Amino acid sequence: MQPPQLSALNQSFIGEHLLPGQLGHLFVIVSFVAALFSAFAYFNAARREESTDGALWQKLARWSFVIQAVSIAGIFITLYYIISSHLFEYNYAWKHSSRGLPVKYLLSCFWEGSEGSFLLWLIWHAVLGLVVMRRGKQWETRVMTVVALVQAVLCTMLLGIYLGPEIKIGSNPFTLLRNEMQGAPIFAQPNYLEFIKDGNGLNITLQNYWMVIHPPILFLGFALTLIPFAYSVAALWKGEYKTWIKPALRWCLLGGAVLGTGIMMGGAWAYESLTFGGYWAWDPVENASLVPWLTLVAGLHTLVIYKSTGRSLKTTLIFFILTFLLIWYSTFLTRTGILGETSVHSFTGEGKALYWHLLIALALFLVISCYPLIRSWKKMPRVAGEEEADTREFWMLIGSIFLLISAIHIIFSTSLPVWAPLYKAVAGTDIAPSTDPVKYYNDIQVWAAFIIGVLSASIQFLKYKKTGMKAVWKKLALLIGISVVLSVLLVVGQKIEHLQYMAFTFAIMFTITGNLYYLLTTQKGKILKAGGSIAHLGFGLMLFGILLSGYKKTVISMDLAGANRNVDFGKKTFEENVKEGRENVLLFRNTTVPMGKYMVTYLGDSLVHNDPPLTFYKIRFDRRDPENNALLESFMLYPEAYVNPKGQEGISANPDAKHYWSHDVFTYLTSISNPEGKTDTSSFQPHTVRNGDSIFLANTVLVFEGLNNNISNKNYKAQTGDVAAEARLSAYTIDGKAGASTPVYVIQGNQATALDDTLRDLGLTIRINRIIPDQQATEIGIRQRAAQDDYIILKAIVFPFIRVLWLGVIVMVIGFFISWWYRRSEGSGRAAAKAPVTKK
């Protein structure tokens, strides 16, 4: 990528719309300058508080922040206009959209590219900044200094300006295709746009409704971590550590709720549209967003400690600063391509420029937060005396530290490609992630979840500052007893065999019963006050869903026929060898194969004329009573696949699942028969028919119902001078009517063409060979694909109780929101009564 060359500028091109791009670029520059000036003005306003000068600076700062927000909106609208008007002279529209893209996915084009996702982040920062501006009161100037500064840094990501020929700062979404791909011969022609008929299109895995809502929610979560960070810096700067608690706490609760929702929506998307068979794979991209959530939740708890006892102020500030830095670090990990081979996500890799850009941004944020932290370290208020071990604050701190330990473990392991070169220099070997990453993370994170779950259920029975332990032990003993009984029942009933997961079962039961008990007895079901317990209960349910769906996940598509083919996968026993490699099953059309409790039949496929075309496959699952063969359960699943999309080879599959309250039956295609290759070998068999005649084929009878001049076939596009006739044929199988076919015969001048029609379920292609008017007959050509040429390869998995997981997530998020709502007015009273005891 080189800066635009003069030769390109001198040439004029036909059909380009240059105004939106120039406008967009202007908005980018204005938003950057306005954000930077707003930060400067807020900084001055904060230093001259209580003076008329300060008030003037504040006014300037507000106006420039508003101008900045308007410009961001302008960038968004301009880019949306470019994408929705299909202006393919713009690189962004060409690269990420196409004409055939459904309107509902136009927004998804924004976040396929790096620039669009930075834009999304900017939008949320602007919105949140406006809210803080309105409601920040005495904190406005300082908090907004930080917010506007961060916003200015983020704006540089879109600048796309060159410092010299090599260094490019940011990437502008409004560049023209001809400038991005210089040297391509097509741009030598002034009318090049006539050749660019369509854009490259949106990645098909992103064409899913979860992908419309997951990125906005996730980025709102990212943006929300800025506010507690900004409040932390502001508190350090002001040297006032009391009145920031309430707003920081509420923003933090909102951030926990939204970021948590965003992460799990990503899991739901992965579950519904990717084919790794699950919602969580400890993939670096997932980890990178989970880790800041863990530290944010840790900070939330220490802030509650500080609010109630005056302890853990420094810890809280560190957690909030760390959370925000981790958000930027995860952006660094996922955007620069540094993760390389360790992630299944595909990265565009913006190259070295973005790498250094993000590192410099990270360093800047480190300085603006750690400098005031270190400077004020000794001046911060603290509580005299030691914490007692029987207090709530002590154990809450321990819980928060465990969240941190869990986060450190995840981020350290995820960062392996970052520190691997260093490791190689010291140890001399090329270190790689564990060959079984799921086991690697679970082995440690299950124990972290164990400790955090147990603490979340028991700590609330303790009081702040001093607790009489006798009553607490009584309650805990009761709860432990109940949980042990429940978990023994579960371990036996669900056949849980590993010690680690037996312990995990106990922790989950304890978390659920403990929080329920507290909710019902101590809080007496007062929902509004019980946000914490409800969130903990949701956490417990979530862990329960993870245990049941993860531990008892069963692949039912076992290729039993191939079991004796004896491929050695290096497992100890024959059975394990068989299991390892036999998870894909081949199904011919109209044949039935047993899978687990089900008899599974592949009934055929159907094509949806989308762009690119999408095929769905009809698969019936039947479960019969083994005694009397009565049908107990029968349902259809329609997994989809894009077959050879956009010149790629093979299929890109979307799974489908049948949801029951107790389990999901989840299936997707791993391969299909070559749709073209083999069918070409069979030929059209001619049949001469008159009205009402039947054609007998294998499994099927076709009834010829006559010719018609009203063409209903959608693939026929009328042209002037056409004489067209459509035949109508109804297909019957032993199950009754199986569809109708309408092939078309077109005479244009002295040339005749036939438009074939297909009955894909039956493997039939039907064509009118010729019309014989003197005999009042028609010759129909029929090609029937042999069933053995038509097969799919399928993988099917049963996930038990995955709904419990989603329920847990929802309950947890509701808990966050209840706390957030409850603390809008409350808290001030309680906090004032227990104002932090200060000692200088």
Place this chain on the structure above:
Amino acid sequence: MKKASILILVLIAAAIGIIVASFGQFSTYETFASASEHAGNTFHVVGYLDSSQAQHYDPIKDPNLFTFFAKDKKGAVHKVIFNGAKPQDFEKSEQLVMKGYMKNGDFHCTQIQMKCPSKYENNKIAVAQPVKS
């Protein structure tokens, strides 16, 4: 020293301990040659598809068996036996990261991660088409 501080220090020490202990589970990137020195152990091997030799995937016979030849970074070519369906767009991969172990000169592989050409490269291919037409 405070009781709390001591406990916190112990926890941090435990965290470092856990992380150091987890080092044992990390794998290494090997070549076919170094992987066969530890036959039976599972490693990551980075390599490239050798398109001059035949691939074999016949789902009618066995939907879970795909074999091909790969060249590792040192240039050694070995047969790879993958227990699964042939991945999409396999021929276009620039690089393969294969997880598995060596046995009798073949690499038995349970997972393949493909590095495909970046989007930008794809774009170049797509742009060339309208010029021809």
